[in-house]
Amino acid sequence: MKKTIAAGLFLALFTLLVGCASSETAGSEKEKTIKIGVTGGPPEEITNLVKEEAKKEGIDLDVIKFNDIVTPNQSLADGELDLNMFQAKQFMEKYVADRKDPIVAIGTTYNSTLGIYSEKYESVDDIPEGATLGVPNDPVNLWRGLLIFEEAGLIKVKDDVQLATLNDIEDNPKKFKFKEIDVTLMLRTLNSIDAGIVASTTAFNMGLEPIEESIFLETGDSFPMVVATNEKDKDNPDYKRIVELYHSDAVKTYIEDKYGEVIRVTDDPFTIE
Template sequence: MKKKMIGILLATTLLALLVSCSSQETTHENKEKTIIVGVTSGPFEKIANKVKEVAKKEGIHIKVVPFNDYIVPNQALDKGKIDVNVYQTIQFLNQYNKDRKTNIVPIGKVYTSSQGIYSKKYKKIEEIPDGATLGIPNDPINLWRGILIYQDAGLIKLKPGSENKATLQDIKENPKHFKLKELEAGMLAPTLNSLDASIIPSNYALQNGYNPKKDALFLEDNERFAIYVATNEKNKDNPDYKKLVELYSSDEVKKFIQENYEGVYKPVEDPFRN
């Protein structure tokens, strides 16, 4: 009888330990959430890694997945290979959804980013000669954005009313007969030697060794094209993804952006305000 009672007590103790361990594991799993974040390589990746560091303190594990172009991060998101991505403007996202019949949605903006005009041949905008070839991104949104930058720099002038979605056909005045050459955004920096000047998105400029504040002949000052966190429509209300948006606006991340990117990227104050 005594042996039987000892056996029962041991079994009860073991069961209690198993339940306790199981409960601890469940609590741990609930606490350690993993979000797979897609970004373009370069500064967006570095900023995401800073967010990853801050998120760990909140019990959120982030896996950062870098990509080398502007299309694949949305393809990966649409196919469920990543949970969110952080690299695009709402204008680019809207165009992507329209072209590919996807349903990716923005859930919060995180920072603004400036694009600039660069040249290895000239030191000032005024030096760019008649008939020069100017590079510009070939996707519709960054093409539109590039046209606005060239207009702001005084090189061309658009037809009235076309600023809200400009194309090359909307250029009304081109007094110095510039030729605008369309290239994939990631190729503009590597091919700058073959161009007289070019728009280069700042993530690619930094990745290729340029300092936008020092090296750009002209730097965009426009908060219209903010960078957003995006996810699939079915996950738009996911509280962990909303928390990720908030972490991009945390004091630590803001300080990191300000100290490392000198105003080329600027944190937003209210990520959920349109």
Template sequence: MKKTGILLSTLLLAASLLTACGAKQEAAPAANGAAAEQTKVKVGVTAGPHEEILNKVKEVAKAQGLEVEVVVFNDYVQPNQALDKGNLDANSFQTIPFLDKFNEDHKTKIVEVAKGVTFPMGLYSTKHKKVEEIPEGGVVGIQNDPTNRARALLLYQAAGLIKLKDGVGNKATPLDIVENPKKLEFKELEAAFLARSLNNVEAASINTNFAMEAGYNPKKDSIFSETSDSPYVNIIAAKEENKDNPAIKKLAEIYRSEELKKFIDEHFQGAVLPSW
């Protein structure tokens, strides 16, 4: 009986040791997996040039071991909402003034990772070839989101059509117009709809990505445009806690490479300007 008890104890001890060893071996891959470098990023863009640029980034990144999934949106709100909720790793569609306003309004912490390209906003018309031809009392279109609305009003001012209160800058609204010699009526629409509404207005301010999506060439078809030194540079953005993610840093590095700069220059022929 003693021998049987000793043998049973020995077998139980051995089984216990094997189980313990097995548990350690199973835990090791999980630890290694947690430390593995991220090799895929999901990036939100608006349809049009941003989408085309990111598809080129995707192509270049694949050869460097980074998989880029491009998610396309048709407005300026959803890309930041999706990023804040963790459904995206980064996005590329907005200027710093727009992001600052979004963070303020939605209590989010989305930050700039890198500067990308500049899309000069322009005035477009299917009825007139020159700004001077816009008639008195004409209805003109502007964007209804605060940042682009202010940018549009500054563009109308630069075109000599209105004058704004001194110092209003990026916070300008139609209420800040102090001179309107042609008594223009400003109609606010979503940025994506302005290009489709040109037949219903005398002119409209249109963001380059939406103008190109509608088939307009910003360099040839706009009747007035921002200059190349526009402060409205588009950025690659991420949540604050994720801005130093190596995969996102690599995404930005590829975006700002000479290969992408050449692609942008050749593909858009001056309608989109690399800002690096």
């Protein structure tokens, strides 16, 4: 009888231990960690809010901040990241065309504006003939900057030109000069030029309010920010869920309250045109 009782106790203890181990394993399987690269300012702030929403669904979003606009794609291609969210669709496409890295956009998040800033003039109409205008030195943002100067009525760019360069300026009635400058350094260079193109993300990061301190703000939605991943992971359901969370009610409300018209959530997370 004692042997039977002892055997029963051993079996019960063994079952309990196995059950606990199984529960721990199941719990660890539910906790999914996804590494996402961002740059400072709105990309980091908004993604940290997405992290809070993802945590409610058992996803640990590890937000990693970068200080430049090249390394996040390199780190993604090298497998150090699962996702990144810091760039416009066209910027990513140009990077892929140049580097041949298997990076793809799996969804859009929001449209972040660029603007014209000046330390000398309070209106684009005040910029004098022969002034020096700063444009970003990467091909996509240079093209975008030229389109903003065109929207402001300062120049005319040739129609239907993709990745327009300075050579595609069709009309420059005030004979402006153009200087190519790293987009992340433009604000610090304004004292040596008459006006320049600055990303609202950079302006926010430097403590500026784009609506109040730019002299012209882009109005279009043609350069949406994207979530990118490696091509082999483009159908990962957890990664797609992260894209959807950028469109959650909590994130939309945060963006509308904090950024107003400067940053606008895209209409459809999975429409990438």
